Amino acid sequence: MAEPAQPFKTDEVAPGIHFRRGIDEDATPANNGAIANIGFIVGRETVAVMDPGGSLSDGQRLRATIRKTTNLPIRYVVMSHVHPDHIFGAGAFVEDKPQFVGHALLPNALAQRGEYYRTHLEQILGPGKAGPVIAPTLLVKDQSQIDLGGRALDITAHANAHTDSDLTILDHQTGTLLLSDLLFVERVPSLDGSLKGWLAELAKLKTVGARRAVPGHGPTGVDWPSASRDLERYLGTLQRETRQAIAKGVDIAQAAKTVALSERDKWKLFDDYNGHNVTRAYKELEWD
């Protein structure tokens, strides 16, 4: 018999909003994929999860943490985007029969990548440790609202940005934005959607009137919109210097080694992601 999942420590970033800080590493057997910020929001009648976690056991521990806090039913499990460090804990919540909430494009993204991610997460964590690919049951196109009992949450489906399946939540009651990977703090951002799209979505998110935000990676609670500054500076530098490289005829391989290096000391895991981000940005911008 496996031991019951142990609760983990969370921060109450705003009344009723609890988040566990992910550690700034890539998934390893030692960290068990618990590398993203994941958490839950408690309403008067029900609970919503965003995100369910980076592995089955990460999700089980989140569930144990929720159960230590409240006995209210877990009605919604919001999957903020297709990346495995955020959603592979979803299998831990199947017994709660929640609505699994995803971007309208998430089913397609999962059809393309889900099994690939699962196989390779298993290679990292060990057989049976990744968790199943869970398909969303409630799709969001543009915007929709869910109510946890006296607590309305706006869920926004974004245009192609960090990925093509990004969702964010606005909690009106506390003026808190749950941004997942539309906001990276301290850990270097990873670009898997559109650079121009991401900058545009950030500009919009800065105007929604929230005072606090929860990033997908980094400290669990940050001031909003001021916490977007570093990310915008990084993405802006990436855009500007990639455009300059293209204009000067610097090829994509060379650009990947030279663009945005002024950002190197400002982010964790910079060397693991920046070259990939430049490649993505170059491919997007060279046709402008």
Place this chain on the structure above:
Amino acid sequence: MGLSKSGVLAAVLITGALLGGFHPAFADDEDEKDRAARWKQLQESIFPHREVLDSGGIITVDAPPRALDAALVPVELQMPSGKPVKGVYLIIDDNPAPMAAHFVFGPKADPRDLKFRVRVNAYTNIHAIAETADGQLHAASRFVKAAGGCSAPAGSDEAAAMADMGRMKLRLLGNFNAGKPMQAQLMIRHPNFNGMQMNQITRFYTPARFIRTIDATYDGGQVFHLDADISLSTDPVITFGFVPHGKGQMKVVAQDSSNATFDHSFDVPGG
């Protein structure tokens, strides 16, 4: 073996991209010996009864040892010796269709430096074979760690990709000097579907449709002829050298596997 279209439908894989805290770690399960055997077999089928010599300083191939994006792996071939080269073969040993490109230089070409962007499906050797004017074959190789590049989606908006298909850009790199070689970068908008990408809406595999040939001429003289296959990246980009003599026209004609032809003429400004 000619340039064959692969009918293989691989499992749905995605680029070896690094995604929001996730490094796909691929088991390196094929050892050196298997790779050598694979190459021997390829060599015998592509160049039957011919000897393939060492690079002998005739050709080098460069690619990142670990790909940043498996669907877009930049590969650079250099033939610095000045020995006349007829053409070059680019072979990605462990791709479903290993022969990625056969590039034939015309009289207006400068063959010293060539760049491609390719898809890489698995940890593999990439071989570049120069065929000299006297018919000798010289091989250089490079091992690349990448995975899933062949089935990475061509882009999130297939309809937009089709609508823009065939758009071209030619960029001249460096300074123009009549009679002196210069580099040019040719970009062609084409999804280059290889039959291994899934349509995001229908979830069926998108039928293969890819650039098969490109001919570039400069004022009527051939710069290059390229036979390509499913391994070139979406929106193929090729950097090549040519020798301009003054104001002229670079004409590019590309044909894809559905026999659609795309052509464009670009002004090459004089000095």
